Amino acid sequence: MNDYFYYQDNQFYAEQVPLTEIAAQFGTPCYVYSRAALTDGFRQFSEALQSREHLICCAVKANSNLAILNVFARLGAGFDIVSGGELQRVLAAGGDARQVVFSGVGKSIAEICMALEAGILCFNVESEAELDRLNEVAGSIGKIAPVSLRVNPDVDAKTHPYISTGLKQNKFGVPYDKAVSLYKRARDLPYLRITGIDCHIGSQLTETSPFIAAAEKILALVDELAAAGIRLEHIDLGGGLGIRYNDETPPAISDYVTALLGTLRERSEKLILEPGRVLVGNAGVLLTRVEYLKHGEEKNFAIVDAAMNDLMRPALYDAFHEILPVDRQPSPQSSPASGRGGERERHSSIYEIVGPICETGDFIGHNRNLSITPQSLLAVLSAGAYGMSMSSNYNTRPRAAEVMVDGNAVHLIRERETVQQLYAGEKIIL
Numbered sequence: 280m281n282d283y284f285y286y287q288d289n290q291f292y293a294e295q296v297p298l299t300e301i302a303a304q305f306g307t308p309c310y311v312y313s314r315a316a317l318t319d320g321f322r323q324f325s326e327a328l329q330s331r332e333h334l335i336c337c338a339v340k341a342n343s344n345l346a347i348l349n350v351f352a353r354l355g356a357g358f359d360i361v362s363g364g365e366l367q368r369v370l371a372a373g374g375d376a377r378q379v380v381f382s383g384v385g386k387s388i389a390e391i392c393m394a395l396e397a398g399i400l401c402f403n404v405e406s407e408a409e410l411d412r413l414n415e416v417a418g419s420i421g422k423i424a425p426v427s428l429r430v431n432p433d434v435d436a437k438t439h440p441y442i443s444t445g446l447k448q449n450k451f452g453v454p455y456d457k458a459v460s461l462y463k464r465a466r467d468l469p470y471l472r473i474t475g476i477d478c479h480i481g482s483q484l485t486e487t488s489p490f491i492a493a494a495e496k497i498l499a500l501v502d503e504l505a506a507a508g509i510r511l512e513h514i515d516l517g518g519g520l521g522i523r524y525n526d527e528t529p530p531a532i533s534d535y536v537t538a539l540l541g542t543l544r545e546r547s548e549k550l551i552l553e554p555g556r557v558l559v560g561n562a563g564v565l566l567t568r569v570e571y572l573k574h575g576e577e578k579n580f581a582i583v584d585a586a587m588n589d590l591m592r593p594a595l596y597d598a599f600h601e602i603l604p605v606d607r608q609p610s611p612q613s614s615p616a617s618g619r620g621g622e623r624e625r626h627s628s629i630y631e632i633v634g635p636i637c638e639t640g641d642f643i644g645h646n647r648n649l650s651i652t653p654q655s656l657l658a659v660l661s662a663g664a665y666g667m668s669m670s671s672n673y674n675t676r677p678r679a680a681e682v683m684v685d686g687n688a689v690h691l692i693r694e695r696e697t698v699q700q701l702y703a704g705e706k707i708i709l
């Protein structure tokens with residue numbers, strides 16, 4: 280819970296709108312975002328960075344809904360993309376191609392062409408082979424590709440191994456020891472223009488020290504490059520700042536930025552950051568309804584209408600999301616006189632919160648103490664990042680609707696998918 284998602288009179292709200300109203304109007308499962316929360320996160324970055332030239336490139340993969348990208352674009356954001364599809368989303372959302380950095384280890388020729396035609400700020404190059412491909416493609420269409428090398432600083436981000444990216448054994452970036460020679464090589468390639476350097480060491484980091492360690496190593500390289508006559512226009516220190524899901528205590532945005540600025544001291548290069556999760560994670564919840572309560576011999580299950588296809592993080596990373604009842608009114612005392620309490624009676628118990636998908640890994644939360652009925656609405660918190668953007672159609676489940684709350688207004692920002700949309704491209708053979 281935060282300033283934007285909270286209880287009032289035992290009803291859970293997003294800004295000024297009770298979630299029960301959203302469920303009644305748009306159905307469940309449904310992602311609910313707070314525009315004010317999105318704006319607030321972005322402003323914290325821009326205020327902390329105001330003393331120096333900077334660009335905040337929101338990581339599109341954390342949440343790529345056009346309305347969300349548009350909120351950030353209007354605040355002056357740039358974007359960090361990892362595919363041609365994300366570039367198209369940024370452009371469709373009103374983002375500026377000249378503020379786009381393109382990361383990722385597997386950029387295709389078609390994606391490189393599209394990004395060159397659009398005129399992006401730079402390619403965050405992740406290998407020597409990519410440098411060559413970029414040079415060739417740019418030459419073939421008469422363009423010069425702006426290049427930053429993503430350097431792997433070999434720093435332990437101390438996060439989940441699946442979202443740790445800055446260690447030698449990871450697939451990301453170019454090795455630290457090879458960086459200078461690769462820059463020299465890039466300098467000699469005719470269709471490249473060196474503009475910067477970047478790193479991104481992982482996601483959901485809850486301490487500042489690995490960021491600082493990585494920054495120091497990158498800055499040492501910047502000096503080495505300068506000594507070799509290679510001057511950079513920008514330094515991009517990536518994203519990765521964590522959020523509170525459960526009992527984590529990540530640094531505040533301002534403290535994190537201040538710590539980074541401390542490492543940069545008098546340098547004049549523009550600072551780029553690529554935050555994702557921290558901007559959107561706690562700006563969204565997943566609203567779901569209990570379908571069945573199943574009281575087993577060893578465990579009690581609350582089977583809800585959201586599943587691993589809607590929110591994959593628990594199944595993928597064993598991630599924790601807080602789950603709260605949308606209506607937490609104490610249930611009226613059931614007495615024999617009140618007759619058959621029937622289905623509506625609340626069952627206070629320890630539940631496994633699971634979805635309808637045919638996988639044991641399909642859970643949203645383990646061992647949650649909840650007082651609920653079949654039909655209760657639940658809010659799965661901290662679902663704004665890597666929720667909808669990682670969703671799938673497994674079990675032919677149409678993707679959830681998405682809405683954005685803005686004060687007392689609710690806007691549908693993505694319609695619930697239909698099953699017809701899911702198989703529209705499929706053909707039965709004769």
Ligand SMILES: *Cc1c(COP(=O)(O)O)cnc(C)c1O
Nearest residue numbers: 338382482518519553554555556
């Ligand atoms: C995913 C990613 C980000 C954003 O990471 P968060 O942990 O969501 O802040 C930034 N940069 C790159 C290159 C990424 O791959």
